[in-house]
Amino acid sequence: MMQEINSVALAKGALGLTAVYFALWLIGPLWFADGGIWYGLPLWFWLSCVLAPSLLSLAVWCWLREKRHG
């Protein structure tokens, strides 16, 4: 039920995960811009555009699945 959701905690969680995503997104161009090509694409691209969104999707799933059971 919607009434059971702690809206402040949900908002903080969403903002917190966005901040983590921002940091992961930033790592690629900041530290791996000259990392060369890996499996057809630059290393920075794998980190920022493939790994970061995949981890974010996984983290949201784990976070909200845990809450549903909790």
Added chain:
Amino acid sequence: MGDISLLLPIFGYLMVTLLVSRLAARRAETSGSFSQRYFLGGQFMGGTLLALALVTTYTSASSFIGGPGAAYKFGLGWVLLAMIQVPVAMLTLGVVGPKLWRLARSCNAVTILDVLQHRYQSSSLVLVAGLSLIGAFIGMVVVQFTGGARLLSVMTGVDYSVALAMFVGTVLIYTLWGGFRAVSYTDALQGLVMIFGVLALFIGLLYQGGGLGNLTAQISAIDPSLLTPKGPDDFLSWPFLLSFWILVGVGTIGLPHTAIRAMAVKDGTALKKAMVLGTAVSALMVLLPHLSGVLGRAFLPELTSPDDVLPTLMVTLFPPMVAGLLLAAPLAAIMSSVDSMLLQTGSTLVKDLVQRHRPLSDRQQQGLSYVVLFSLAFGCGLMALDPPEMIVWLNLTAFGVLQVIFLWPIVLGLFWPGATARGGLAAMLMGASSYLYWTFGAIKPFALHPIVPALCLSGLAFVLVNGRRPKGQDRQ
């Protein structure tokens, strides 16, 4: 007449859209006033429906036309920039979702402006918000109509005005038929079509291009900077990239056409499911079309209009019948945004600007809503025949204007019990005036996009003018 083998699947897709909207309209609620049934349809959305409807409403023509076009031109750096949009569904639903839902339920709100009126009890604030919303959405609708018709016309060979009539007619019919409920179900269908389209295009591209390595080697031969984060001539500077975290990231939390989805969600479980699914769908819907735009340069190195890269790839790489099916994806992206904008503009005119001052019977509400929606679609369609400069002007600024008008009044209104109408109005006026001044003066304070300082000033104005909450004002 254009290429019939391309047109047939598109016709088929438009027919299926109409069928889905008809079925959705039949399942509409029968309780409540016409406005409540038509403009919101009750709190009926499950997690999957909500995720698809939210993401498709947010991703418009830019995901298939402008975005991949820019990626074609600026390379992988533009994909990096586009990926900022991935958390948008999670942010919108997570930050304002539960509070908006509860407020909408407690006051029977149908529109975002209803929520603002209930929260602030100020007709001036609602008037400013309503007029901004109408102006911004009219500009955006005309440009989306233009994009949809141009896509249909260029790719299938039908006359532009015929393509425009087909496009506007379909959107108008299903929006009139079933209101918000029909729009939500058709948006979900359009989301599925878009996912199928981007996946098929990307796989086809890799297959025919001999794999990722081969394609990137060809792109590197054209210009190695297309594979760098900053692109050719370091165009994508850090201030530019970071500004987009506000413009297409955090700043989108209060956008009325996406935030309203949170008011229609069924329950908390559906909301959480939509946050999970919405994030994954966003990642897919942003990454694949933009990356295809970059990789497409290996196939089409000399395109005069980069915006045509995805539709041209579809027609070039696939047989006509399959290309016709794939072309439904960008059309779906445009339709799913434009229907929500039309409905929001209509509900603002009928519910917020007329009905608030003059109570209407159920029959009058229905009549007025249909007349307003028809006039809006027809008027925007006419303007799309030859878009006036004013519309292009409006569209360029519309997205930012909506953010500076709605972000702080919605977020602070929901989370700060002391927020008053005075503060909200100050935030709207300060945000809009500073944003417009910097945008049209072509001034970039600290090399940032004008939206960043405008939102900062808007938030500051809210807090400073708000002052102390008057005694006795209800807490939300």
